[in-house]
Amino acid sequence: MIKIAILGFGTVGSGVYEVLRKNAASAAKRAGEPVQVKYILDIRDFSSHPDAALFVNSIDPILEDPEIDTVVETIGGTKPAYFYVKSALEAGKNVCTSNKELVATHGAELLAIAVQHRVCFLFEASVGGGTPVITPLHQCLAANVISEVCGIVNGTTNFMLTKMEQEGMSFDEALKEAQNLGYAETIDPSADVDGIDACRKIAILASLVFGSEVHPENIPTRGIREVTAEDVYFTQKMKLAVKLIAYARRNEKAGFACGVEPMVLPAQSMMAGVSDVYNAVLVRGDMLGDTLFYGKGAGKLATASAVVADVIDAAKFGPSVHDSLFWAPTAPQKGKITDEAEHTYYVRVNNLDAGTLKADLGGVVLTLQHHNQTAVLTTPMTAKELEKRKEKLERDGIHVAIALKMLEV
Template sequence: MAKIAVLGYGVVGSGTVEVIEKNKEGLLKKAGQEIEIKYILDLRDFPDSPYKDKFVKDFNVILNDPEISVVVEVIGGIKPSYDFVKSSLLAGKSVVTSNKELVAKKGAELLKIAHEKGVNFFFEASVGGGIPIIRPLHQCLSANRIDEIAGILNGTTNFILTKMIRDNMAFDDALKTAQELGYAERNPSADVDGIDACRKICILASLSFGKHVYPDNIHTEGITKITPEDVAYCENFGGSIKLIGWASRQDDGKVAVMVCPAFIHEDSQLAGVNDVFNAILVRGDSTGDVVFYGKGAGKLPTASAVVADVVIAVKMNSSSKSLYWEDSDQDFIEDTDKIVLENYVRVNGISKDEAEALFGKVSYLTRKDAPEGELAFITPAISEKDCNEAVAKLGDKLLGRIRVLDY
């Protein structure tokens, strides 16, 4: 019998307990032994819970119990999660987590400790919720050199953009709808400012390219400046606006990583991903494009990924050799100024000659009922540095800028 502890009894924690208890017989067959939840750590009291006898408030009870072989961390954040996870690994206990912030910021260190101690640090649920992506990357696609990885990594922002596109909503109205439906938090910053997507693409890029990508080094933009006017011009472009986290191997051997709203063409496999669904495109040198699609969050989908990791952790008697990346001083990350992309630009009060003097030969877009003096166009592929300098010269004549991506 494998005895485990669950740290945190919030949405994912309670879902994890529910899935394990509900599927005990099936998990027994898959793990080769019964999985028993011995402890649930939470500072709150749950007197009416059927698991009330399992609750503890002192982490040391779990840490010092030699019977506990796997610790499930679903508290979130860095404090106290980092201390709990690190201590568990050092004590020779495998850890399973859904904590994207923890993995994005501390993954290299925690993976190294797990390998040194002969245990595992698993985090399938940290990216994509119930969508399998971590294990496919380091096992199923291991024969490939990953050249690019890009995705719609946040269901909340994708829902908001879908409402803006389908229902011609302004951003604020679409956000309010998302909050009313429970898709967005009262404070939606982590979602709408791109922070959540940044953490996820950092994890995916770290695994794909073998070196830790830290969120603080990644240019990150959210969707708060997207307008219905931009949506209309994107329709004329023949595509959709999506918040994309992406990482791409460059010709000089470095890796470009960014999170940004983007025009993507309607032929893209990501263009038709709507509402709260996520999709992750992996571009390998042997497979070409492979896309993973599904709901990226939710109590039971995320809990499903957590429990799957628990089953594998219980079955393994050594560290996974393929789930690993090295720490890095970030010298392999491409300078954002050197990234070359096309851009959508919307301006007011400048002529076509002035636009082309700033950006070069551009392709113009149109929309119904555009006011006099408004101009929208797609630039040629230019460096971020050159585009930023041109945009700066526009001053308050700039109405919008969105990058154009080829996925």
């Protein structure tokens, strides 16, 4: 019998309880023995819950109970989750979490503690919700050197962009719809629309792929607030789609780059076909080439099922998992990581003077005009060069409304 404690009985925590109740037989078969919830830590009142006897309001009985093999952390945020998780690992218990903020912020330290105490620290559910990404990445692609990981890791903004693209909604209308459906926070939707959530997820993937800690605060992060109906119009005409892309890339010429930003990509690509709240992560391995993992990026039971898979893995496979699931701590760098590679850019300006626009931007491969707007695709250039050219445009009286990199997939 595998005995576990659930910390935090919110959406994901109660989902874990539900998955274990509904699929007890198949989970037991796969784990080799039944999985039983012995404690649920939540300070709220659950006295009318059918399993009210399981609820505790302190971490202590859990830490002190030698029968508890694994602690599931689904509180979210870093406080008190960080303290609880650290204490559980130090008490010799495996921890499985869906908490991306915790992993992005304290992952390196918690992994080191797990290794030191010969337990597992697993977090498949922190990226892609229920869609397997982290396990395939470090386990199935173990024979590959990975040069790039990129994708759509925030379902809310992808839903909004889909609504803008397919139903002609404005950003504000799409946001309202996302809020009505519970996809975006009503009071402050910035974690989603400003890319903060995606930033945490790519920090985790980048750290894992490159083996050393990438700090969220060093990752240049732009959300989708600046994307307008005009951009949807122009990009559709150009057979492109706009997606909020999180990426981490290493190449010989242009070093390491990592970021979150809206990008344009060919409408025919698999990544452009990812709509609504779905997520997709593309991984580029030197032996395998490109592979893509696609599925629902959120949802109570989907996310919970990934946590339960981690509980089973921890029971079956033990701490040797950290031979491949590990990254070393680093100090944060000063300022943001810069992208030195050349990209084609989609640029839209509030002006119809195509001649000056072309001259100032250098090479331009495609120009479209609509109302008082012009959109172009540039020849490849670095971000630094684009900045220079934008300054030149401003001096010539042309305002750049938006510039989006082309994702090469």
